[in-house]
Amino acid sequence: MALFRRPNWSALFEKIFIQKSFLGFCSLRVGCEIIIWFAIINKVSGLYGIVSLFQNSDASPWQVLMYVSSVLMLILFSWLAIHIPKSSVPHALILFYVYLIDFLLNVLFTVLFALSWFSKLVQSDSSSTEESADSDPSPSLLYLFFQAESIPSLLLLIFFASLKFYFVLITLSYSNKLIVDSGIRPQNLPPNFSGRVTRLLMKPYIMAANRSYLRNHTKRFTDSIELEQRLMDEVV
């Protein structure tokens, strides 16, 4: 009978991506505090990058874009760092979205700068090798790539990218946990600006969690029935 059960995609997704704790022994709130601090430290490079622009006249537009976005992200993460320890639902949601955007932007910049760096490296190495030994044939591209200590650099880059992806999952799990624990519903939010922003940010969670909410609806309805019965008994 179990073999013919339809796959429950939302439960499967939740089981794979939603984490219960940070690294197995810290709470998600502690994990988010650490994640925010790490993000702030990385974005400090924007300040020094902008300072170094005054001494580097041949900076590419991608570098300028990266430094400016780093400074903006630094301001945003600093503002979030004040509110995350207070277990605020809107700020946790904003943290997840901002961190996701930052992760994607960083992957783009890293790939761009990596291709630029390694191509420059291979060109300079091949030119120096050709100058030193003209009679010998030019060594292969792979040999030059391996000679420049590129393997540990690539491994470290992949490790850092994987770590940031795990951090994205932690922020997602923390915001999901706060929404579930606080019992906030879109119809309960106030109609002011923060309420509208929170409702907009919560929309993907509501769509993804519709089945589980429907599954839990009966329980709440039963509680209401019991409450009504108790009130009727008191009246009688």
Add this chain to the structure above:
Amino acid sequence: MSALSTLKKRLAACNRASQYKLETSLNPMPTFRLLRNTKWSWTHLQYVFLAGNLIFACIVIESPGFWGKFGIACLLAIALTVPLTRQIFFPAIVIITWAILFYSCRFIPERWRPPIWVRVLPTLENILYGSNLSSLLSKTTHSILDILAWVPYGVMHYSAPFIISFILFIFAPPGTLPVWARTFGYMNLFGVLIQMAFPCSPPWYENMYGLEPATYAVRGSPGGLARIDALFGTSIYTDGFSNSPVVFGAFPSLHAGWAMLEALFLSHVFPRYRFCFYGYVLWLCWCTMYLTHHYFVDLVGGMCLAIICFVFAQKLRLPQLQTGKILRWEYEFVIHGHGLSEKTSNSLARTGSPYLLGRDSFTQNPNAVAFMSGLNNMELANTDHEWSVGSSSPEPLPSPAADLIDRPASTTSSIFDASHLP
């Protein structure tokens, strides 16, 4: 006038009997009694780890010889046994281990050490942050910039830990100084272990030798600090860095780690001025890059290491500030940590009422903190209470914390539990 009366109230509060008194005894028997009463747990594996590091350093170090090392070991054992010195040396055991391990790096045979990475940090710097920030920031030099870089890097860096220790002893809850000592020691210990396992060349190596492979025969260079030596006509930094035990310890930057940890602890004690402390960290990071001692990747590694150590200390052990208290003598009780895991955090809020407190759950209830703070404030207010017709007695209100003061510490604490240390 109100400031003077407030000062009188605080000084009167300092004269109260407290369980957080300094040890003055020279009798080693209480130490053995505490050792016998210890309930062992997994946290005591850290002492096995520290002993392993000390044994390795003892094997490797060639100068001083056997009798010198034996003498140092005996002195350390005596210092850890006598209560007068135990209260200082036991929290500082990690710092001592780090210092000895750092010194032993000079004597480690080259065949035991991994190869030195020269291109990894420049590659990461250019890929992760767009350009070589250290190279760009150190391109333009000036005497005024040299002085600005030297003051935090060469002067405040080495004196700040002592000043902060004094500040944490006076203006923080009792028990903060041992936590600072442990956190500082573990950050440095892990930093040196990473530097030993992952040796990388600093920016001054790239400036002097290009990207050629490095060997352990290369001696350290002061980098930009050579200009300070030339400016003052001295050779302090040239000699110091030439004889450094760890030449290729670029990653992680412990300069950045020190500054970050100091900023975090001072921000915990003085939250109002935390942006000044963070500004100092930014200043020091610029100094290291300007003086060609670290890449920005090293600074990120050092600061992340400091944050990890601080978050662990804060959640597990760091005493919490209480409203309205400034000096250490004003604290009648101390609450340690916030809880690292979900289970611990939930148990803190389990007791809902401050009036239904047992002795065990008293110090862990946030409501009890507010309740006791209110009682203490009332007690402080009663210090200058004048006799009037309406009052029946000039005695202060009874305090539930009085039960904690008379609790015998020798039966419940152990030598490895730092809560009984001042």
